[in-house]
Amino acid sequence: MKTDIxxxxxxxxxxxxxxxxxxxxxxxxEEGELFGFIGPNGAGKTSTIKMLTTLASATEGxxxxxxxxxxxxxxxxxxxxxxxxxxxxxxxxxxxxxNLLLSAKLHHVPNDEARRKAKELFELLELEGAxxxxxxxxxxxxxxxxxxxxxxxxxxxxxxxxxxxxGLDIQTRQNMWTYIRDLNRKKGITVFMTTHYLEExxxxxxxxxxxxxxxxxxxxxxxxxxxxxGGTILTLQLTGxxxxxxxxxxxxxxxxxxxEGETYKIKLTRTETALPNIxxxxxxxxxxxxxxxxxxxxxxxxxxxxxxxxxxxxxxSGDSYGQRVLIERMK
Amino acid sequence: xxxxxxxxxxxxxxxxxxNPAAMMPGLFMAVFWLALxxxxxxxxxxVPAQIGGSALSPVLVEQIxxxxxxxxxxxxxxxxxxxxxxxxxxVIINAAYGxxxxxxxxxxxxxxxxxxxxxxxxxxxxxxxxxxxxxxxFIALLTFIVGFLLPNGLQVGTGFGALxxxxxxxxxxxxxxxxxxxxxxxxxxxxxxxxxxxxxxxxAFPLVFMSSAIFPLGNFPSWLKGIAEINPITKACxxxxxxxxxxxxxxxxxxxxxxxxxxxxxFAVVLAAIGYLIARRALKPE
Numbered sequence: 307m308k309t310d311i312x313x314x315x316x317x318x319x320x321x322x323x324x325x326x327x328x329x330x331x332x333x334x335x336e337e338g339e340l341f342g343f344i345g346p347n348g349a350g351k352t353s354t355i356k357m358l359t360t361l362a363s364a365t366e367g368x369x370x371x372x373x374x375x376x377x378x379x380x381x382x383x384x385x386x387x388x389x390x391x392x393x394x395x396x397x398x399x400x401x402x403x404x405n406l407l408l409s410a411k412l413h414h415v416p417n418d419e420a421r422r423k424a425k426e427l428f429e430l431l432e433l434e435g436a437x438x439x440x441x442x443x444x445x446x447x448x449x450x451x452x453x454x455x456x457x458x459x460x461x462x463x464x465x466x467x468x469x470x471x472x473g474l475d476i477q478t479r480q481n482m483w484t485y486i487r488d489l490n491r492k493k494g495i496t497v498f499m500t501t502h503y504l505e506e507x508x509x510x511x512x513x514x515x516x517x518x519x520x521x522x523x524x525x526x527x528x529x530x531x532x533x534x535x536g537g538t539i540l541t542l543q544l545t546g547x548x549x550x551x552x553x554x555x556x557x558x559x560x561x562x563x564x565x566e567g568e569t570y571k572i573k574l575t576r577t578e579t580a581l582p583n584i585x586x587x588x589x590x591x592x593x594x595x596x597x598x599x600x601x602x603x604x605x606x607x608x609x610x611x612x613x614x615x616x617x618x619x620x621x622x623s624g625d626s627y628g629q630r631v632l633i634e635r636m637k
Numbered sequence: 638x639x640x641x642x643x644x645x646x647x648x649x650x651x652x653x654x655x656n657p658a659a660m661m662p663g664l665f666m667a668v669f670w671l672a673l674x675x676x677x678x679x680x681x682x683x684v685p686a687q688i689g690g691s692a693l694s695p696v697l698v699e700q701i702x703x704x705x706x707x708x709x710x711x712x713x714x715x716x717x718x719x720x721x722x723x724x725x726x727x728v729i730i731n732a733a734y735g736x737x738x739x740x741x742x743x744x745x746x747x748x749x750x751x752x753x754x755x756x757x758x759x760x761x762x763x764x765x766x767x768x769x770x771x772x773x774x775f776i777a778l779l780t781f782i783v784g785f786l787l788p789n790g791l792q793v794g795t796g797f798g799a800l801x802x803x804x805x806x807x808x809x810x811x812x813x814x815x816x817x818x819x820x821x822x823x824x825x826x827x828x829x830x831x832x833x834x835x836x837x838x839x840x841a842f843p844l845v846f847m848s849s850a851i852f853p854l855g856n857f858p859s860w861l862k863g864i865a866e867i868n869p870i871t872k873a874c875x876x877x878x879x880x881x882x883x884x885x886x887x888x889x890x891x892x893x894x895x896x897x898x899x900x901x902x903x904f905a906v907v908l909a910a911i912g913y914l915i916a917r918r919a920l921k922p923e
Contacts (some may be wrong), residue, residue: 321923384755394744401653411644412754440655456750474876547770551884 308502310334311464311496312341312358319520328519330367335342335513338488339461343500343509351500352392354466355372358498372463383536386464391470393590394449398442402452404435405441406459419458427455429520431485442518446607447478454485457544467499479503504605513531514605516612523612529636532603537561539601540548540572540581540607547592553591568596596634641756645764645883646771646814646822649738653772655837660776663727667780671725672787675716708855710875713792720784720791721877722850724809726869727780728773729845732817735769735826740833743825752920754912760914765821766814766909790845791816796869796884805877810902812873816844818905818912826919849874869904 312335319328330352337340343351351594356362360380369376372386374586394404403424428434436444441452442559450470457465470486487510490497501507507514508528515525524531544550545568554572556564559580562573574580576634577600588595653659681702687693712718742748750762784791793801820837827833845851847861848870854862865871876897879890886894 356923360922361749363921381755384753387753389744389753391749393749395746396752397648397652397747399655400648404648404651408644408648409750409754412641412751412756414755565901634857 308336308338308488308532311339311373312369312371312498314358314369317354317357317364317369319350320365320368321360327520329556330355331517331520332367333516333522333524335496335527337496338490340496340497340510340512341488342507342514343498343501343517344502344504344507344514344605345500346502346516347468349502349515349517352468352503353520354517355421355466355498355500359387359466360384364441385624386463388452388457388460389465390453390457390470392472394446394453396444396449396452398458401438401440402428402444402448405428405452406455409456410459415460415487423459423461423581424455427458430488431455431488434604447474447481450474450478454482458489458586462495464496464498466495469502470499471503479506485602486510495586504609508605516609518613524608528605531608532605534608537573537575537603538577539603539607540570540574540577540584541586541597541599541601542570542572542584542595543597544568544570544588544593545596546591548591548593550587550593553587554584557587638757638760640764640773641760642767643728645760646905649764649768649773652738660772661770662763663731663776664779664783665729667723667727668783670726671719671762671780671784675719675723676787676789680709681714681717693845696891709743709852710878712878713882714789716784716787716790717792717881718878719851719852721780721805721850721874721881722845724777724780724877725812725848725874726845727776728809729816729841729870731773731776731787732769732813733820733841734828734834735772735817735883736765736820736837737830737834738768739765739821740827740830743828744830746918749904752922756770758917758920759913761920762821762913765824765916766912769817769821770810770813770901773817774810777806777809777813791881791893793891794884797881798884799882802806804880804898806877808873808898811898811905812869813900815869815905815908818909822915825916844868844870855901858916861872870903872900876901898904 314334315326315332315630316330318326318330318331320326324451325340331350331354343354345351348594353362357364358369358376360376360383362378370515371383374382374386376383406424410423415423424437431454433448433451436448441449444452454467454470457467467486471482474482483506486497486499489495492582499510502631506585511528513525513527514531516523526534551563551565551570554560557577557580559574560572561575563573572580572584586594595627645882684698684701684705685693686698706712709715709718715869742751748761754756761890777789781791823836824833827836832835833834849865850870854871856863876894880898883890
């Protein structure tokens with residue numbers, strides 16, 4: 307049986323007694339799990355990661371990481387974790403290898419082992435050719451990979467990734483996903499990541515928690531959360547005047563029908579059985595299908611249902627953005 | 638802790654060595670002060686050869702010049718007097734503005750990567766101090782050399798040797814370390830570069846002007862003299878001048894030297910303790 311390697315109970319962070327960034331959240335992460343913390347900017351993701359990595363103290367509640375209480379035993383926590391922060395913190399004026407070996411030194415990795423590990427990580431992250439170059443010459447993707455290497459040089463038990471693909475193009479982002487997945491699956495490293503890219507969480511995470519306004523709204527596996535939405539959504543645009551909503555609702559495996567003008571949004575539990583019957587009804591009523599789309603539920607829809615906003619709305623909303631700006635000022 | 642401090646100090650020094658332009662402002666400041674300000678002013682030249690058309694007795698002129706030279710601690714010319722002052726000025730400015738790199742480390746998130754590593758806060762603090770120290774002492778050495786190279790420049794007393802040189806740099810080393818600790822603590826407490834620069838400007842210049850760095854204490858008003866006498870910059874400058882001007886020290890001068898060094902050592906230790914306490918508070922989790 308797997309044990310919980312991260313555990314948070316009623317974790318709360320209030321900056322300067324005014325801004326509540328995280329509000330009594332409780333969750334746990336199993337050893338070897340790839341866990342995603344999802345929410346828009348200002349939702350409380352970074353504040354949570356800072357509390358778990360000893361960079362911020364909790365106003366209320368407790369958290370343990372790798373078996374150590376983060377407030378009572380921060381030194382032990384730091385020995386067991388690797389962090390890849392949101393900011394690009396590798397030193398521009400040092401070479402890639404110098405940044406990596408400095409990270410190793412600060413985690414007290416013996417010199418020979420550090421050099422061996424550095425070589426291995428540069429190969430794994432496809433940075434061999436850039437090791438002797440100053441970081442200022444690196445692209446955004448290379449910097450992110452170097453930071454990932456810096457977070458791994460001391461073989462941490464848990465890797466914290468704060469928005470690991472922020473600002474990367476799609477191809478580089480997908481490459482990063484591959485590295486992160488491999489680290490988790492092949493090396494068994496527990497990964498705790500925050501992201502506001504829902505497709506990233508969907509593709510990578512074993513389990514996610516959706517946080518908004520400092521509160522965890524929902525948690526579970528991406529597939530489980532999507533299943534709760536009730537299956538596939540069929541959108542039909544019809545030409546004709548007849549309203550077939552009632553007939554459609556009577557079709558087996560149809561759970562809900564919404565009509566807006568000539569467009570029907572039909573929720574299905576089993577597409578293969580429901581779709582032929584729906585088409586038959588349309589034909590019988592003399593209607594014509596002008597457009598048809600079939601959409602499997604996405605985390606975006608889960609997020610919309612839970613928070614009332616799409617992630618895009620949330621990221622840009624005055625509330626979340628304002629909260630983030632306020633927290634930065636409070637610090 | 639020692640190994641972590643060395644590793645972090647090396648990071649700063651590698652960046653510094655790779656960017657030689659960064660040391661130019663400090664060096665230019667030293668050259669300008671010595672070559673332009675120091676060369677254009679020599680107090681003994683203020684004594685006129687004649688007054689109201691009547692020539693002064695050469696003996697009187699020499700007596701006045703000797704009296705003025707004595708006020709300037711026996712320095713053969715103003716550059717000899719000023720070199721110690723300019724060294725103190727450049728080390729203070731270097732220690733003060735060196736903190737900008739530390740504020741940038743905080744702003745760019747680098748400091749967080751150090752704070753989440755299993756290293757002591759003391760090693761983070763002292764690496765900030767040591768990088769400032771090494772840079773400041775290098776500029777101090779260049780300033781000393783510039784003083785020598787200037788025409789009618791720095792003139793050392795008979796018997797000036799390696800021990801005098803070491804004594805001068807130990808005195809300035811203690812001064813730099815003490816102020817380095819203080820300004821490093823301020824830098825770790827500052828969230829913005831602007832606020833650090835404002836504090837540094839407010840403190841660094843008055844500290845230098847309220848000392849014997851540029852002028853001897855003799856003409857200071859009594860209220861300012863009292864402050865200047867206990868200013869560690871004055872102690873470092875007076876110690877350096879003692880060693881530069883006199884070469885071989887008499888028993889009385891040795892006693893003054895020892896007293897000043899003890900004063901500077903206590904100053905360095907106290908500022909290190911205060912600086913560390915301030916920095917530790919600033920480096921606490923948010």
